């Protein structure tokens with residue numbers, strides 16, 4: 706059992722032994738190793754000898770450097786990280802076609818339809834909207850942005866109607882082909898308020914979801 710320590714310079718996969726470290730709490734030999742990628746890492750002698758550890762971890766990570774995703778070209782693996790539940794994932798440094806540098810995780814790069822920087826995303830979303838003739842997911846964006854009241858609307862406020870039978874004001878909102886009832890109100894002001902709140906909630910989230918790109 707009492708064999709010689711590993712000689713500095715001995716290679717295991719991408720790792721080269723630098724020097725022996727203090728033994729771990731179980732009395733096992735450990736070495737500081739330099740990985741070909743430039744990272745230093747402490748490894749148990751057992752894991753080196755048995756071939757369990759062959760890199761600092763970079764071998765197991767897929768190398769995306771040089772690959773293109775949408776408008777992004779991956780330049781390098783950065784030391785920035787993004788949270789994923791209780792864990793965190795490394796971020797790739799990417800250059801957007803516009804010249805901006807942005808940082809994205811592997812899952813985002815692989816699952817985003819067209820990856821780009823956060824400056825390009827809203828411009829791209831706007832272009833997409835025009836391409837789709839203003840229709841996205843059943844909602845016409847020109848209608849969202851249009852605050853003019855409907856012509857045959859007795860209240861004068863878009864989406865708010867006076868109902869002569871009940872004598873109340875009713876608020877409605879058409880969103881993604883569904884007509885949402887926002888309730889009946891004694892006062893015009895309350896009906897208008899309900900309509901405004903619903904507009905902000907539904908349209909705001911909707912426009913956010915179009916422009917949003919994760920890290």
Ligand SMILES: [Zn+2]
Pocket residue numbers: 719740741742743744760761762763764
């Ligand atoms: Zn490495």
Ligand SMILES: [Zn+2]
Pocket residue numbers: 801802803804805821822823824825
């Ligand atoms: Zn860009």
